[in-house]
Amino acid sequence: MLRKLAPEYKLKFMHVCGTHEQAITRFGLRTLIPENIEVIPGPGCPVCVTPGEEIEEAILLAKQGVSVLTFGDMFRIPGADGTLAGEKAQGGDIRIVYSIKDAVEYAHSHPEKDVVFFSVGFETTAPSVAAEVLNGPPENFSLLVSHRLIPPMMELLLGIGDMRIDGWICPGHVATVIGTEPFELFPRVYNMPTVISGFEPIDILMSLIMLMTQVQSKKPRVDNEYSRSVKPKGNPRAKKLLEEAFDIVGGQWRGIGKVPFSAYKLKKEFKEYDAREKYGIKIESKKDILMESCHLVINGKLKPQECPLFSKTCTPQTPKGPTMVSTEGACNIYYKYGALDLEA
Numbered sequence: 001m002l003r004k005l006a007p008e009y010k011l012k013f014m015h016v017c018g019t020h021e022q023a024i025t026r027f028g029l030r031t032l033i034p035e036n037i038e039v040i041p042g043p044g045c046p047v048c049v050t051p052g053e054e055i056e057e058a059i060l061l062a063k064q065g066v067s068v069l070t071f072g073d074m075f076r077i078p079g080a081d082g083t084l085a086g087e088k089a090q091g092g093d094i095r096i097v098y099s100i101k102d103a104v105e106y107a108h109s110h111p112e113k114d115v116v117f118f119s120v121g122f123e124t125t126a127p128s129v130a131a132e133v134l135n136g137p138p139e140n141f142s143l144l145v146s147h148r149l150i151p152p153m154m155e156l157l158l159g160i161g162d163m164r165i166d167g168w169i170c171p172g173h174v175a176t177v178i179g180t181e182p183f184e185l186f187p188r189v190y191n192m193p194t195v196i197s198g199f200e201p202i203d204i205l206m207s208l209i210m211l212m213t214q215v216q217s218k219k220p221r222v223d224n225e226y227s228r229s230v231k232p233k234g235n236p237r238a239k240k241l242l243e244e245a246f247d248i249v250g251g252q253w254r255g256i257g258k259v260p261f262s263a264y265k266l267k268k269e270f271k272e273y274d275a276r277e278k279y280g281i282k283i284e285s286k287k288d289i290l291m292e293s294c295h296l297v298i299n300g301k302l303k304p305q306e307c308p309l310f311s312k313t314c315t316p317q318t319p320k321g322p323t324m325v326s327t328e329g330a331c332n333i334y335y336k337y338g339a340l341d342l343e344a
């Protein structure tokens with residue numbers, strides 16, 4: 001079917017989700033796709049796009065004696081001046097948790113400590129953070145919020161001059177929260193075929209068929225391949241939590257730069273839970289530590305295996321950049337599962 005629908009010319013479809021890249025690479029889906037159809041990973045790993053300055057903020061908090069709790073993947077992501085793992089080795093109280101709930105429980109059971117949860121993720125995980133804030137966590141708890149929004153970043157990528165994207169495979173879990181409506185501007189304003197996709201190999205193949213059908217018919221629209229979970233208006237309860245807890249502001253993305261309206265910030269009425277306000281942290285250096293090619297992999301201009309360091313000096317054991325550190329990073333996924341693609 002895919003071969004039947006594929007035109008003679010080249011097409012490049014981008015997804016923006018580490019879970020999509022895992023399914024595509026792990027199951028060798030690129031070997032099933034006609035050669036002139038490229039599926040490229042964009043900035044879909046929240047850990048990878050967390051800017052160096054926000055890692056520095058977490059390190060600074062740990063240096064001030066605060067207990068910093070975060071996800072395991074954040075440990076080895078470099079800031080301008082080191083990693084959380086390095087700070088822990090020097091005595092910083094930095095701990096891995098699996099959810100904000102664990103972090104709040106830790107704060108409850110350690111009232112003698114100042115506890116900060118370094119909260120990283122996209123729209124998918126932000127509602128649970130909002131819910132905890134609205135529930136009123138203990139006084140010794142606050143948040144270093146580093147959540148980003150996907151659609152504004154997708155729109156910014158379309159404005160990058162030497163970037164070519166012929167259609168979007170959009171993350172189903174993000175759309176489960178925000179709905180299909182925020183993606184409507186891509187066909188309407190940019191004439192861009194767009195499909196909301198689930199995460200099974202069959203979902204991704206079906207999404208490609210839907211994209212090709214849109215290309216063939218020259219009628220771009222938003223198709224919802226993941227309709228078993230995604231409703232046009234998303235999850236109203238989750239959206240209400242987000243609206244009540246957060247404002248939407250401009251946010252820095254590692255490897256991309258400042259993206260307007262792409263970050264959540266706690267509303268003023270919750271400033272006692274905002275670690276930036278509570279501890280008055282200020283980072284002078286706004287430099288991101290990126291090896292030559294990392295930003296090109298983050299924004300989809302380079303395939304991981306095209307980086308000269310890939311699998312030579314840069315491996316998951318010796319990562320030189322965020323996309324090799326994180327299990328959702330394209331370099332890490334290619335290193336683990338990319339043999340089928342590399343052989344093809």
Ligand code: SF4
Pocket residue numbers: 291292293294295297304307308309310311314319320321322323324325331
């Ligand atoms: S292989 Fe390493 S250095 Fe190259 S882009 Fe990936 S993370 Fe960066």
